[in-house]
Each structure stands twice: as structure tokens, then as C-alpha cells.
Amino acid sequence: MSSLQAVQTNRSYLVSTFIRGSVEKYEYLLDHLLSENVLSWEDYEVVNLVGQPLSTLVRQLLDIVTCKGETACRHFVDALHKVEDSAEEAGICLQPPEESSQLSQYLQRERPRIVKLIHNYVNAVLQHLLEHRYITRNEIEQIQLPIFTTSQKARRLLDLLRVKGNEPARCLIEFIHNLGEGIVEQVTDVCLAYQTKLKTTISAQSKFLSTYDGSENMCLEDIYTQSVLEIPENPNNSDNMQGSPNQDLLSIFNAQGLINNKADSILILGDAGSGKSTLLQQIQHLWADGQALQNFSFIFPFTCRRLYCITKPLSLKALLFEQCCWPPDQLQDKIFQFILDNPRKVLITFDGFDEFKFAFTDDSRHCSPTEPTGIAGLVFNLIQGNLMKDCLKVVTSRPDVVNVSLRKYVRKEMHLKGFSEEGIEFFMRKHHSNPDTAKDIISLVKANSSLHGLCNIPVFCWIVSKCHKQLINCGSKTPQTMTDMYVLTLKHFLHHSSTRLKVTENVLLEKVNSIKHLGKLALNGLCQGLYVFSYHDVAKEGITEEDLTLGFLVLSRNFSDEKPVSSQYYEFLHITFQCFFAALYMIMNDDVSSASLHQLFKWNRKPTRESRVKISHLCLQPILPRQRKSFLRNIEIRNLQITATFVAGLLSNALYSNLVDSWQPIKLSTKCKIIKRCLTKGIQKHFNSIPPALKDEKKSMHAMPDFVWLIKCIYELQDMTLSEKAVQGLDIDHLKMTYCGIGPTECTALAYVLKHLKKPVGMQLDHNSIGDIGIEQLIPCLHKCRALYLRDNNITDKGLCRLMEHVLHWPNFQKIALFNNRLMDECMNSVAYVLKHKQNFLSLR
Numbered sequence: 106m107s108s109l110q111a112v113q114t115n116r117s118y119l120v121s122t123f124i125r126g127s128v129e130k131y132e133y134l135l136d137h138l139l140s141e142n143v144l145s146w147e148d149y150e151v152v153n154l155v156g157q158p159l160s161t162l163v164r165q166l167l168d169i170v171t172c173k174g175e176t177a178c179r180h181f182v183d184a185l186h187k188v189e190d191s192a193e194e195a196g197i198c199l200q201p202p203e204e205s206s207q208l209s210q211y212l213q214r215e216r217p218r219i220v221k222l223i224h225n226y227v228n229a230v231l232q233h234l235l236e237h238r239y240i241t242r243n244e245i246e247q248i249q250l251p252i253f254t255t256s257q258k259a260r261r262l263l264d265l266l267r268v269k270g271n272e273p274a275r276c277l278i279e280f281i282h283n284l285g286e287g288i289v290e291q292v293t294d295v296c297l298a299y300q301t302k303l304k305t306t307i308s309a310q311s312k313f314l315s316t317y318d319g320s321e322n323m324c325l326e327d328i329y330t331q332s333v334l335e336i337p338e339n340p341n342n343s344d345n346m347q348g349s350p351n352q353d354l355l356s357i358f359n360a361q362g363l364i365n366n367k368a369d370s371i372l373i374l375g376d377a378g379s380g381k382s383t384l385l386q387q388i389q390h391l392w393a394d395g396q397a398l399q400n401f402s403f404i405f406p407f408t409c410r411r412l413y414c415i416t417k418p419l420s421l422k423a424l425l426f427e428q429c430c431w432p433p434d435q436l437q438d439k440i441f442q443f444i445l446d447n448p449r450k451v452l453i454t455f456d457g458f459d460e461f462k463f464a465f466t467d468d469s470r471h472c473s474p475t476e477p478t479g480i481a482g483l484v485f486n487l488i489q490g491n492l493m494k495d496c497l498k499v500v501t502s503r504p505d506v507v508n509v510s511l512r513k514y515v516r517k518e519m520h521l522k523g524f525s526e527e528g529i530e531f532f533m534r535k536h537h538s539n540p541d542t543a544k545d546i547i548s549l550v551k552a553n554s555s556l557h558g559l560c561n562i563p564v565f566c567w568i569v570s571k572c573h574k575q576l577i578n579c580g581s582k583t584p585q586t587m588t589d590m591y592v593l594t595l596k597h598f599l600h601h602s603s604t605r606l607k608v609t610e611n612v613l614l615e616k617v618n619s620i621k622h623l624g625k626l627a628l629n630g631l632c633q634g635l636y637v638f639s640y641h642d643v644a645k646e647g648i649t650e651e652d653l654t655l656g657f658l659v660l661s662r663n664f665s666d667e668k669p670v671s672s673q674y675y676e677f678l679h680i681t682f683q684c685f686f687a688a689l690y691m692i693m694n695d696d697v698s699s700a701s702l703h704q705l706f707k708w709n710r711k712p713t714r715e716s717r718v719k720i721s722h723l724c725l726q727p728i729l730p731r732q733r734k735s736f737l738r739n740i741e742i743r744n745l746q747i748t749a750t751f752v753a754g755l756l757s758n759a760l761y762s763n764l765v766d767s768w769q770p771i772k773l774s775t776k777c778k779i780i781k782r783c784l785t786k787g788i789q790k791h792f793n794s795i796p797p798a799l800k801d802e803k804k805s806m807h808a809m810p811d812f813v814w815l816i817k818c819i820y821e822l823q824d825m826t827l828s829e830k831a832v833q834g835l836d837i838d839h840l841k842m843t844y845c846g847i848g849p850t851e852c853t854a855l856a857y858v859l860k861h862l863k864k865p866v867g868m869q870l871d872h873n874s875i876g877d878i879g880i881e882q883l884i885p886c887l888h889k890c891r892a893l894y895l896r897d898n899n900i901t902d903k904g905l906c907r908l909m910e911h912v913l914h915w916p917n918f919q920k921i922a923l924f925n926n927r928l929m930d931e932c933m934n935s936v937a938y939v940l941k942h943k944q945n946f947l948s949l950r
């Protein structure tokens with residue numbers, strides 16, 4: 106029987122089969138007939154008329170095909186088989202003709218496949234064509250009418266492109282190609298709508314930095330400055346034994362420096378204020394604005410400060426949707442399934458792991474994405490990859506909370522080291538639209554060595570930039586210490602909050618009550634591991650509206666959203682400000698006992714990670730003086746150290762008299778004595794731990810990071826006699842300070858103290874982040890050096906040339922080691938000059 110006869114004899118069967126079947130099947134048949142040129146476009150319009158019953162359309166189709174004769178009927182029968190053959194795959198690999206004049210025809214020829222390929226991505230295709238101006242918004246609206254199914258939308262798009270010619274066809278073919286190559290995201294339209302919502306949410310959240318909220322309207326985009334990001338030296342690194350400085354933000358995601366390619370968690374470590382949160386914010390911003398990282402379909406950002414407060418058990422699904430962005434109820438399952446099926450397309454970020462005060466453990470396994478469990482278990486299993494294996498997680502933290510068990514799951518580790526010299530200038534120029542102001546601040550910073558050292562830490566750079574007017578007015582008395590800077594900021598904020606006050610008036614006295622209220626809240630919070638305060642807690646501590654307007658307590662972006670005032674949560678502008686206010690409170694209040702001060706400087710304490718406080722129970726107890734000693738034991742070690750550094754700094758000569766004038770605390774001089782004694786004792790304890798030298802070996806001391814912290818406290822005190830006394834008992838030949846987290850700020854303090862060393866030593870400073878600015882800071886003490894080891898310190902030609910200028914004048918200086926820095930040819934002349942002219946120089950490595 107011929108095909109024509111077959112179609113004619115089976116006409117009623119065919120009609121009833123199609124009527125019982127779906128419209129989709131019928132339209133898919135039409136796609137095949139169009140692609141085989143069985144139907145012309147005029148025919149197609151007749152058999153695809155919107156609003157006609159399917160039975161009528163099928164009959165008209167059969168009439169047309171049979172009228173066209175045997176060949177048409179044969180194609181028709183073939184097409185019927187193809188429609189029935191559900192196994193037919195819409196392979197994503199298209200092979201378009203090279204001749205561009207045939208691309209439009211090619212779309213028609215491949216119509217059935219293309220419809221299948223794009224029907225889940227119509228939104229994305231339309232956006233792509235819109236961006237390339239091949240389609241208008243009006244046309245998109247017509248295609249996107251809600252009466253059409255996704256396949257019908259795809260067909261309507263192809264119908265439209267047919268009349269638009271070959272270039273739009275090329276654009277579509279390119280899109281499909283990129284889809285196949287993974288260059289554009291394979292996100293279905295259901296997920297695309299959710300992605301858009303998530304992007305909008307994240308874009309709004311990441312637009313402003315918390316330190317700029319309220320007072321300034323400065324977008325992250327306008328101020329973001331690239332920080333120094335390093336891959337540390339690690340013998341387990343596949344390709345990077347030596348470490349690698351100055352990585353750009355996107356390098357976080359590349360394969361360089363992998364420690365364990367089976368793990369999914371990338372660890373970014375940095376000190377307080379080094380810019381960890383800002384870095385994550387920038388990642389989120391770039392993604393949400395479509396500027397980078399588009400290989401991720403979804404980014405789920407979490408702050409550990411917020412996660413730590415979740416007390417009820419929750420599932421992975423609830424974590425992602427409830428805590429980040431809620432999808433429409435009916436689509437939840439589909440979207441979640443997409444997330445589970447495509448873990449590589451998802452990025453999860455955990456900011457501030459140090460604030461997630463559960464000690465990391467891999468004891469309990471939780472693999473079910475839908476079963477609820479405690480927040481610690483959920484986060485730990487995500488990091489281990491028991492949940493969402495292959496999904497990248499970026500975890501930021503201050504350095505010392507990372508334990509050995511966690512390290513097993515680290516894919517890559519990077520260290521954030523603050524701003525480079527160029528970074529500081531770049532930041533100042535971005536912060537100040539007036540180029541003259543920026544220039545003045547840059548000159549001021551460059552002219553003041555300690556200020557320059559401090560500015561390497563972004564949060565200090567922000568302070569300098571913000572308080573530049575005061576700084577410029579300081580004249581020769583520019584701030585030397587970190588505490589000076591915070592006092593300057595305090596005065597700046599106090600002056601700005603009150604238009605009544607003249608710059609000359611004693612603003613500290615005027616606002617003494619506000620400072621007390623904030624200080625009490627800050628200290629209470631630190632003692633209980635609290636960084637977020639409910640409106641009631643704030644009110645309970647006696648904080649008034651006026652205190653709030655000072656701007657140190659800001660609405661917590663993690664908790665507040667658009668809630669009424671009584672449900673708002675507050676946090677300090679930055680954790681360092683909380684520490685600063687706690688220190689102020691300890692200094693200005695006479696009820697703070699000597700025992701508490703001893704506790705503050707007890708330098709060999711182990712970090713504590715217990716004492717969990719839930720946000721729901723966030724109720725600050727007034728701390729009685731006699732309790733405070735034990736309360737201080739609960740302060741997170743890093744915060745305790747920062748607070749102690751401020752306490753020492755507030756007792757420096759310059760600030761001491763200022764505080765006495767303003768607040769007249771009776772016990773200040775006693776406190777000062779106690780602190781000086783604590784510091785000298787602490788240093789001596791370090792010295793006492795030095796083992797006696799072995800026969801024929803040099804006597805050597807290996808300093809721990811706490812030693813550097815004590816030195817920093819001594820520097821903050823700005824007491825030359827104390828610093829002399831601190832090292833007078835140090836009888837060693839070699840001082841080893843490797844891996845002590847020494848940056849430019851620490852270099853300033855080291856130089857202040859070590860210049861009093863009695864005899865020349867070998868100073869080993871390998872594996873820190875000294876950089877060119879740090880070299881500058883160290884110069885005042887380097888004449889005490891016999892040998893200087895600076896391996897792996899991110900030093901460039903500029904820094905080394907500066908050092909070499911001085912070396913000739915230091916009679917004791919004989920050796921230097923410089924492996925693994927960023928040295929090129931430019932420093933060679935200076936080095937050669939030293940080698941030629943310094944007769945007693947022994948070794949250059």
C-alpha cells in the first residue's frame with residue numbers, strides 16, 4: 106500500500122488518535138513537516154490557527170498532505186514515527202552551515218530539535234536576543250503570553266526569527282552552542298525566575314558596606330579596592346610549593362594552589378578588618394550584577410553570626426530557602442531538585458567562621474538534604490561535602506579557629522593581607538571624588554610612617570579616609586597607634602552627631618554618658634560572645650536614641666530587614682569598634698577590678714569556643730564587678746587581644762591626660778601600673794621559656810604570635826622606658842618570628858621595641874606579610890640585625906632598594922635571605938652596590 110493510500114484509509118483513526126493525544130504531540134508533528142518542507146508557511150498558518158479545535162486542525166492537515174501526493178504522505182508517515190519515537194534525543198550539538206545566508210533555513214530544518222533544546226530556556230534566549238537587539242520588548246511580551254506552553258513559546262520565537270533573517274538566527278545558534286559548552290548557564294526557566302529573585306536580593310544586600318551605611322551613600326562598586334590575596338606556601342600544594350602572592354579575587358575559584366582536589370571548601374583567612382566580609386560581598390555583587398562568576402546558577406551567602414543564632418533543627422532545603430531567598434511554594438521542589446542535581450552550579454559562602462562558636466568536628470554524618478538537623482551539623486556536613494558534594498563552599502575566618510579536622514576538608518587556602526601600597530592610594534582616590542583631597546590624604550599618610558603601616562589594614566584605611574579633616578588638623582601630632590586612630594574616629598563621630606559642639610570643646614566630656622552606655626553594651630556583649638543586640642537589649646543598657654544617632658551602633662543587616670523598630674537588631678559598625686568601646690568602659694569605670702585587668706593580659710590562655718548564647722535568649726545580664734573576672738574568660742581570644750591592645754593604647758601619655766581631663770577616673774594611674782607590669786611579666790615569661798643554647802650553637806628564641814601581640818601592646822602604650830625594659834633581659838643570638846602573622850602594623854611595633862636590643866641578633870621573619878610598607882617600618886630597628894631573613898614576605902624591588910640604601914650604614918649587618926618574594930631586575934643595582942662596598946657582608950640568599 107502506498108503512503109497516500111495508508112493516510113487516506115487511516116484518516117479517521119489518525120484524527121481520533123490526535124484528538125485523544127496532546128496538542129504538544131500535534132505541534133511536534135507540524136515541526137517535522139515544516140522541517141521537511143512538506144508544509145509551506147501558508148499551510149502551517151492554516152493548520153496551526155489559535156483557537157480552532159484540534160479535530161478541525163488535524164482534518165485540515167490531512168487534507169493538505171493528501172492533496173500534495175505520495176511523497177508528502179511518505180514524509181508524513183515518517184514524521185509520525187519520529188513523533189512516536191520518544192527515545193529520540195535532542196542532542197545539543199548543532200552543525201550549522203558555514204554559509205551565513207543559510208542560517209535561517211537551517212533553523213527551519215532543525216526546528217523539532219531546536220524547540221526541544223530551547224523550550225526550557227526561553228527566557229534566557231529572549232534576554233540574549235534582546236541584549237543583541239534582535240528582538241524588541243514588545244515582541245518578547247507577545248511570545249511570553251501566559252496562555253502558551255514553553256514549547257509553544259519556543260515555536261513562536263522561531264516563527265518570528267524566520268522573518269528576521271540570518272543574523273538573529275546566528276545569534277540563537279550561538280546561544281544553543283554556548284548552552285552545550287556550559288558557557289551560558291543551563292538554568293531552566295523555572296530556576297531562572299528564582300535566580301532573578303535571588304540576584305535581586307543579593308544585589309540589594311551587597312550594594313553597600315556596613316561601615317558606609319547611613320552616613321554616606323557609597324556603593325561597594327565605587328569603593329571596592331583589591332586586597333592582597335595570597336596562596337600560602339604549602340608542601341601539600343599540587344603545583345605551588347612556594348606560595349603565590351597577589352592573586353586576584355577570581356583566582357579563588359581557579360585550580361592554582363589546590364591542597365586537596367577532592368574537597369569542596371575554600372578557606373580564606375585574614376585578621377580583623379582585613380576585608381574578608383567585603384571580599385565575599387564583592388563576589389556576591391559581581392555575580393548578582395552579572396559581571397562575573399556566571400557559571401554559578403545560584404549563590405547562597407551566609408554569615409556565621411546569623412547562623413550561630415539558629416536554634417531549631419533545620420534541613421538543607423530550609424537553610425537555603427528560609428535563610429537566603431524563598432521560592433514560590435509550587436516551584437520549591439523543582440528548584441531544590443535542580444540544586445541537588447547540579448551542585449557544581451551552586452556556590453555557598455560562610456562569612457566569619459570564627460563567629461560560629463562550635464568546634465568543628467566530623468564525628469556525625471548527615472547526608473539527607475531534607476531531614477532537619479542542628480545548625481552546626483548542617484554547616485559542618487556541608488563543609489565536609491556529605492551534603493552537596495561538589496558544590497563549592499567559600500569559608501572566611503580569622504586565622505586561629507581553624508583546627509586540624511577542618512583542614513582535612515580544605516580544597517584551597519588563601520590569606521587576605523589587606524591593601525598594598527598602591528591599594529591604599531587607590532582606595533583614597535575612590536573614597537574622595539575631589540582629587541586634591543585624595544592627594545592631601547595620600548601625602549599625609551606617606552609622610553607618617555606609623556599611619557602608613559596602619560593603612561595596610563582596610564578598616565584603618567577607612568578610618569583615616571573618613572577622619573581626614575581631623576587628621577590634617579592634627580598638624581605634627583598625627584596618630585601613631587591604632588588606639589589613636591580609634592580615638593580620632595570617636596571624636597569625629599561625636600562632633601558630627603552634634604552640630605552644637607565646636608571642634609575645640611571637649612567632646613569626650615560632653616558625651617560621657619553615651620560612651621559609657623555603648624561601652625557597657627560592648628563589654629557585656631564581648632563577655633557573652635554577643636555581637637548582635639536586640640532593640641530591648643539596647644534599651645535595657647540605657648542606650649538612648651541620642652546614643653544611637655552617634656552612628657557606632659548600626660542596624661544589623663543580618664537580622665533586621667524591614668521589621669518595626671521594636672524588632673530591630675543592632676551591631677557595632679565593626680567588631681573592632683565593639684572592642685574599642687569595651688576598652689573605653691574598662692578604663693573609665695572605677696569598678697573594673699585589678700583582677701579583671703590581669704585577666705585581660707593573661708597571654709597564654711587557650712581560645713574558648715563554648716558559652717553559646719542564643720539570639721532568642723539575647724538578654725544581657727548586668728555584669729557585677731566581682732563577676733567580671735570570670736566573664737572576661739569567655740571573650741573570644743582575638744577580640745580579647747584587640748580589647749587589651751586598646752586598653753594599653755588608652756593609657757599612652759598622649760591619651761592619658763585627655764582621658765583624665767574628660768572623665769577623671771580615680772583608679773587610672775593604678776590601672777596603668779598594673780598593665781605595664783602585666784606586659785613586662787608577659788614578655789619575661791616568653792624569655793624564660795628560651796632553652797639554654799646547646800654547645801657550639803647560638804642561643805635562639807622562637808617567638809609565638811602572642812609575643813608579637815605583647816609587643817604591639819607595648820607600642821600602643823608609647824612608653825619608651827617600658828619598651829627598653831621589656832627587652833633588656835633578652836640575651837639571645839637569634840630571634841625567630843616565622844609564621845607570626847606579621848604585617849606592616851606589627852613591624853612598626855617590633856621596631857619600636859627591638860631597637861632597644863642590647864646586642865646584634867639574627868632576625869628571622871620568614872613567612873609573614875611584611876611587604877614594602879613593613880620594610881619601611883622595620884628600618885629603625887634593623888641596625889640591631891646581624892642577619893635578616895625575609896623569605897616569603899611579598900617584598901618587591903621598591904622595598905628592597907629602600908632597605909639596601911640603609912644597609913651600608915649598619916656595621917653589624919652581614920646576611921640577608923630573600924627567597925620567594927616578588928623581586929625582579931630593578932633591585933639588582935642596589936644589591937650589587939652593597940656587595941661591592943660593604944666589606945664585611947657575608948651572605949645574600
Ligand SMILES: Nc1ncnc2c1ncn2[C@@H]1O[C@H](COP(=O)(O)OP(=O)(O)OP(=O)(O)O)[C@@H](O)[C@H]1O
Pocket residue numbers: 314315316317328329330331332375376377378379380381382383384457503532563564565567679680681
Ligand atoms: N576591599 C576593600 N575595599 C574597600 N574597603 C574595604 C575593603 N575591605 C575592607 N574594607 C573596609 O574595611 C571595613 C572592614 O572590612 P571587613 O568587615 O570586610 O573586614 P573583616 O576581615 O571581615 O573583619 P572581621 O574579621 O572583623 O569581621 C569595611 O567595612 C570597609 O570599610
